[in-house]
Amino acid sequence: MAAPGDTEIRLLRADEREPLLALLGEWEMPAPWEGRATDFFRRYVERDPSFETRNVVVAERERRLISCVQIFPRVLRAACEGGGGLAEVPVGGIGSVFTRFEARGQGVSSALLERARAEMRARGLELGVLFAARHGFYTRLGWHLWPRARPLWRRDGATIQPEAARRIERFDPARHLGEVFALHRAHDADRPGTCVRDADGFRAQLAFAGNPDEEFLLARDAAGALAAYVRGIVLEGLYCVTELARRAERAGADALADLVVTLMQPRDPDPLAPAGRASEALRALLVGPCVTDPALDAALDARGVVRSRFSSRDLMLSVLEPAALARRLGVPRRPEDDDAGWLARAWPPERMTFWPADRF
Ligand SMILES: CC(C)(COP(=O)(O)OP(=O)(O)OC[C@H]1O[C@@H](n2cnc3c(N)ncnc32)[C@H](O)[C@@H]1OP(=O)(O)O)[C@@H](O)C(=O)NCCC(=O)NCCS
Structure with missing residues (x-):
């Protein structure tokens, strides 16, 4: 035209x-x-x-x-x-x-x-x-x-909290960038439809992926090694998980599921809750990324997360x-x-x- x-x-x-x-x-x-x-x-x-x-x-x-x-x-x-x-x-x-x-x-x-x-x-x-x-x-x-089929993860009365011993912390680029980038590379290496990011691209992307704020949490195993991470933002009033990664073994799926249920816990104050929207309501439903991961699904089921899918x-x-x-x-x-x-x-x-x- x-x-x-x-x-x-x-x-x-x-x-x-x-x-x-x-x-x-x-x-x-x-x-x-x-x-x-x-x-x-x-x-x-x-x-x-x-x-x-x-x-x-x-x-x-x-x-x-x-x-x-x-x-x-x-x-x-x-x-x-x-x-x-x-x-x-x-x-x-x-x-x-x-x-x-x-x-x-x-x-x-x-x-x-x-x-x-x-x-x-x-x-x-x-x-x-x-x-x-x-x-x-x-x-x-x-x-x-x-x-694409996109997961919905819903909290209800039966959803349990993360394991008490689970170490969960906020991502701090100054301290965690190396180990987080390594997990990202290993997790995405055989996952089709992911963008290749080098270390500089990974760091730069942190500056424009938020909307404007993002939650970026890490989970560690008992030995302190990074087992999983998750990122989330609020988009058009909905909590969206924007990226995740986990170690390949079963413990990685458990750590990631613990992160998901952590995101679901209401908090006060809640920096991500839009004006007029209670944290309780915002975090009752997470829109997941288009990821196929049966071990994660099983770990979410075990924690009482109600799973469904919609066509994105x-x-x-x-x-x-x-x-x-x-x-x-x-x-x-x-x-x-x-x-x-x-x-x-x-x-x-x-x-x-x-x-x-x-x-x-
Ligand atoms: C979406 C947007 C970029 C379109 O820009 P635009 O310059 O008006 O686009 P066009 O003129 O090429 O096409 C717009 C419509 O006019 C029609 N059109 C184009 N030339 C025409 C003409 N000479 N006479 C009549 N209609 C015409 C097109 O077919 C199109 O129809 P559609 O809306 O039913 O598909 C503009 O509306 C915008 O900036 N919106 C806000 C930002 C936004 O939403 N961006 C897109 C995010 S996905």
């Missing part, structure tokens, strides 16, 4: 970070970012190591930025048919999709998204990833909704480089395949963990 003729579509210039943030500052965001949209987006501009001005596509009209789209280059682990461990796939995340109010409905954002796809292809990114509620808009532009309809994918992606995943395309049909075989939703902490 072409933007109106008086609109220039181009990449952001080096001296345009503040104009970009001023544009994004017009986004009417819900609490807790109400009136603070510039602060929200500044994290992705100043703290994300993948930020480069060439990763932002903008529209300019009458010497003003009126619309933007940010590309977030990432590497995702993917199951690869034919063995040999997981493949690492260069993907392009899409976020910060915004058009100034008075320029909406004229095709500007559609044109920017098309340009962003071309930019991602030019950089060798093979799959586009975005999180959105406006599915029709993105579907018309070549994106596919990729619903937020992730959308777009195949950017069909041939390269098919080679990388070891799943050839059949003549009758369209992108969605091929993706359903090559990268089914249950292989797409994508921690909410990695969202953009």
